[in-house]
Amino acid sequence: MRLILAPMEGVMDHTMRDLLTRVGGYERCVTEFVRVVDRQLPSRVFYRACPELRNGGTTPAGTPVYVQLLGGDPESMALNAQVLERLGAPGIDINFGCPSKTVNKSDGGSVLLREPDRVHGIIRAVREVVSPHIPVTAKIRLGFKDSSLFEDIALGVEAAGATELCIHARTKQHGYLPPAYWAEIGKVKPKLSIPVIANGEIWSGANARQAQADSGCTDLMLGRGALSFPDLARVIHAQQAGEAYTPLPWAEVLPLVVQYAGELEQRAPKYAASFIKQWFTYLRRQYPEAESLFQHIKRMKLPCEIKAAIISPFHQGNDYD
Numbered sequence: 645m646r647l648i649l650a651p652m653e654g655v656m657d658h659t660m661r662d663l664l665t666r667v668g669g670y671e672r673c674v675t676e677f678v679r680v681v682d683r684q685l686p687s688r689v690f691y692r693a694c695p696e697l698r699n700g701g702t703t704p705a706g707t708p709v710y711v712q713l714l715g716g717d718p719e720s721m722a723l724n725a726q727v728l729e730r731l732g733a734p735g736i737d738i739n740f741g742c743p744s745k746t747v748n749k750s751d752g753g754s755v756l757l758r759e760p761d762r763v764h765g766i767i768r769a770v771r772e773v774v775s776p777h778i779p780v781t782a783k784i785r786l787g788f789k790d791s792s793l794f795e796d797i798a799l800g801v802e803a804a805g806a807t808e809l810c811i812h813a814r815t816k817q818h819g820y821l822p823p824a825y826w827a828e829i830g831k832v833k834p835k836l837s838i839p840v841i842a843n844g845e846i847w848s849g850a851n852a853r854q855a856q857a858d859s860g861c862t863d864l865m866l867g868r869g870a871l872s873f874p875d876l877a878r879v880i881h882a883q884q885a886g887e888a889y890t891p892l893p894w895a896e897v898l899p900l901v902v903q904y905a906g907e908l909e910q911r912a913p914k915y916a917a918s919f920i921k922q923w924f925t926y927l928r929r930q931y932p933e934a935e936s937l938f939q940h941i942k943r944m945k946l947p948c949e950i951k952a953a954i955i956s957p958f959h960q961g962n963d964y965d
């Protein structure tokens with residue numbers, strides 16, 4: 645079984661990838677999407693999305709990071725994929741799942757799922773220019789409005805030469821509303837020979853088992869669950885290996901949050917406060933202590949103020965509110 649850390653724009657940046665891959669259990673990561681419109685992007689755009697390119701394309705813990713491209717023009721996508729190969733990306737992922745209106749208006753993301761031929765054409769154009777040893781993967785949803793084209797899309801992805809296919813088990817129309825329709829993946833997976841990765845609504849070891857059973861996939865991608873539960877990947881691996889594992893208690897998660905806050909304060913002081921609060925919105929789903937701490941910091945604007953509140957011994961208990 646392989647567990648992959650999902651791309652998440654505005655949350656799963658290299659600081660978070662570093663932190664979560666240090667906690668462990670992930671086979672690889674995928675960057676937030678880089679939007680390609682009609683030209684070759686300067687290298688600095690890729691270094692910004694994937695600073696790991698300066699480290700051989702892996703996080704400090706050694707986990708490979710594929711770079712995700714999003715766009716509707718095959719030629720420009722191919723041009724940028726070539727740049728990525730030159731910069732040393734260990735893999736290139738193509739986004740056909742983004743539901744954002746802005747992105748869809750500019751002809752990228754899930755809107756392309758309405759045209760399976762275009763999905764195929766984009767992947768083929770990228771595959772043809774990138775050396776065979778570099779994986780080219782695709783991330784799709786079940787469809788745009790409904791899943792009527794799902795099988796065509798998936799077969800087209802494989803025929804275009806994609807190395808692997810990750811499927812977020814919802815349509816664009818479903819957005820992020822539960823449930824995820826893992827069994828829909830299971831209907832098409834037997835017709836594919838490339839590895840298929842199931843994604844969507846995996847928050848626990850039990851969800852992981854159910855997603856595997858319904859989709860027929862061994863490999864899974866974890867997004868919001870990984871942010872809520874920093875050692876979710878280790879929990880899933882241990883459960884599946886039949887090994888005993890005690891999940892990290894809040895007291896061991898808190899230092900990770902402090903580390904994250906410290907790194908963001910240095911790297912992106914302007915955005916640090918909102919990034920930290922955003923992580924809390926996920927953590928409070930799993931840890932009641934995070935909920936009370938979130939209530940305490942939610943109006944704070946300065947990262948140093950938030951960091952001080954988090955590390956204050958007074959706030960390390962869970963009975964202060």
Ligand SMILES: Cc1cc2nc3c(=O)[nH]c(=O)nc-3n(C[C@H](O)[C@H](O)[C@H](O)COP(=O)(O)O)c2cc1C
Nearest residue numbers: 650651652653676677739812844845846866867868
């Ligand atoms: C805030 C946010 C940002 C996301 N950004 C991306 C992205 O840049 N590229 C992508 O392919 N998917 C993106 N996704 C979708 C996730 O990768 C994933 O498919 C989705 O969240 C379902 O998985 P989950 O239920 O495990 O979170 C994003 C999702 C969220 C919630």
